[in-house]
Amino acid sequence: MFFRNLHSWNVSPKEAIDIQNRLKELLNFNTNVHNVSLVAGVDLSFFGEYGLAVIVVLDRNFDIKDVVYHVQKIEFPYVPGLLAFREGPVFLKAWEKLQTEVDVVFFDGHGIAHPRFMGIASHMGLFIEKPTIGVAKRKLVGNYENVPEEVYSYSYIKYNDKTIGIAFRSKKKTKPIFISPGNLIDLQSSLHITKLFLNGYKLPEPTRLAHIYTQKLKKEFIGKEPQ
DNA sequence: GCGACAG
DNA sequence: ATCTTGTCGC
Numbered sequence: 001m002f003f004r005n006l007h008s009w010n011v012s013p014k015e016a017i018d019i020q021n022r023l024k025e026l027l028n029f030n031t032n033v034h035n036v037s038l039v040a041g042v043d044l045s046f047f048g049e050y051g052l053a054v055i056v057v058l059d060r061n062f063d064i065k066d067v068v069y070h071v072q073k074i075e076f077p078y079v080p081g082l083l084a085f086r087e088g089p090v091f092l093k094a095w096e097k098l099q100t101e102v103d104v105v106f107f108d109g110h111g112i113a114h115p116r117f118m119g120i121a122s123h124m125g126l127f128i129e130k131p132t133i134g135v136a137k138r139k140l141v142g143n144y145e146n147v148p149e150e151v152y153s154y155s156y157i158k159y160n161d162k163t164i165g166i167a168f169r170s171k172k173k174t175k176p177i178f179i180s181p182g183n184l185i186d187l188q189s190s191l192h193i194t195k196l197f198l199n200g201y202k203l204p205e206p207t208r209l210a211h212i213y214t215q216k217l218k219k220e221f222i223g224k225e226p227q
Numbered sequence: 228g229c230g231a232c233a234g
Numbered sequence: 235a236t237c238t239t240g241t242c243g244c
Contacts, residue, residue, distance in 0.1 A: 044234075046235055078235070080232040087234070109233045119233070142234045173244060178233085 001098040002208055003127045009075070009089045012046050016076075016085045020118040026126055027117065031180050031184045033104060033131045036098055036193055038065060040102040040193035041206025042094075042124075045214035047222055049073050054213040055088040056148050057100045060196070062205050069217055070094035075177055080140065084123035095128060103131065104185070105207040110134040111190070113157055113165035125183025130181030133190045139167070147176045166191055171202045182219070 006026075007019050037059060051074040057066035070093040076086040087109075110119030111134030121134030142159035144167045151172050157165040157180070165180030166187065181190045186206045197204040203211075 044235080046234090051235095078234065080234090083233055114233080134233085136233050138233060139231095141231085 001095050001101075001128070003010045003092055003095055004129060006126060007084065011085070013079055013082060013085075016082050017116070020116040020123070023123065023126055024117045025198070027122055027183050029114070029181055029183075031131065031186075032187050033189050033193065036060070036103045036196065037106045038100065038102045039106060039197060040098070041106045041108075041204070041208070041210040043108045043207060043210035043214045044090060045166055045218040046074065046077045046217050051087065051090045051096040052214055052218050052221065053087070054210045054217065055091075055094050055098055056104055056206060056210045056213060058099075058209070060198075064209070066098065066100040067213060068094050068097040068099075068152075069213070069226055070097060071221060083109055084120040085117070087120060088124060088127075091124060091128065097147050102142075105116055105132045105182075106135050106194075106197070106204055107132060107182065108136070108176065108207050108211065110136045110140050110165070111180035112184035113140060113142060113159070113178060115159075117164070117181065118146055119182070121182030125149070129184070131185040131189075133185060134165075134180045134181075134182050135194060135195060135204055136178040137203070154193070163187065168194070170194075170198055170199075170204075177202060183199070
C-alpha cells in the first residue's frame with residue numbers, strides 16, 4: 001500500500017519533537033467517514049533487538065480478510081510521547097506489503113490524545129493518508145471525570161481546555177479504553193466506528209487480533225531464525 | 228523537587 | 235512492550 005514519507009526517521013528525540021510540532025499543522029478532522037466495510041488493526045511485539053509489526057484486515061462480520069507483517073531492528077528507544085518514532089518505521093514496512101484497500105486503520109496507542117496532538121495514530125495517518133483511530137489501554141495526557149460503571153458509558157478527555165479523546169467503558173467490570181481520532185476523522189466518528197468493531201472484549205477486534213498475531217508470529221520467528 | 232508517563 | 239504462575243473475582 002502507498003504512503004507518503006514526510007520526514008527522516010533517523011532523528012534524535014529532540015528533533016522528533018520538532019517534527020511532531022511541525023506535522024500537527026497538517027492534521028484534518030473535518031472528514032466524513034462513510035461506508036466502512038474493511039478496517040485494519042495494527043500492533044507490534046518485540047524480541048531481542050527486533051520489532052514485529054502486524055496488520056490485520058477485517059470486514060464488519062469480524063472475518064479476517066488479510067494479514068501482513070514485517071520484522072526489522074528497532075532503532076529508537078521507548079520514550080512516552082515519541083512512540084511513533086520507535087514503531088512507525090516497522091509498521092510502514094508492513095503497510096507496503098498490504099495489498100488490500102481498507103477504509104479505516106486502528107492503532108494500539110493514542111491519536112491526538114497526546115501532548116503535541118501527534119500520537120502514533122495521527123502520525124501514521126498523515127503518512128498513509130487514510131482515516132486512523134487511536135485506541136490505548138492507558139492515558140498519556142489529559143484529565144477526565146469518572147466513567148460510570150455501566151457499559152458504553154464514557155467521559156471526554158480534556159487537555160489544555162481542549163477535548164482530545166474519550167475514556168470509554170467498552171466492557172463490563174473493565175477499566176475504560178482511551179479513544180482519540182488520528183487523522184481524517186472526528187471524535188464522534190472515532191467512537192462510533194470503534195463501537196462497531198467491538199466483539200465482546202475490552203479492545204476492538206482489529207487491534208485485539210493484531211495483538212494475538214503479533215505474539216504468535218514472534219514465537220514462530222524465534223524458533224526458526226538464527227539470532 | 229515531585230508526580231505522570233501510549234507501547 | 236517484556237520477564238512469568240498462580241490466583242482471586244465475575
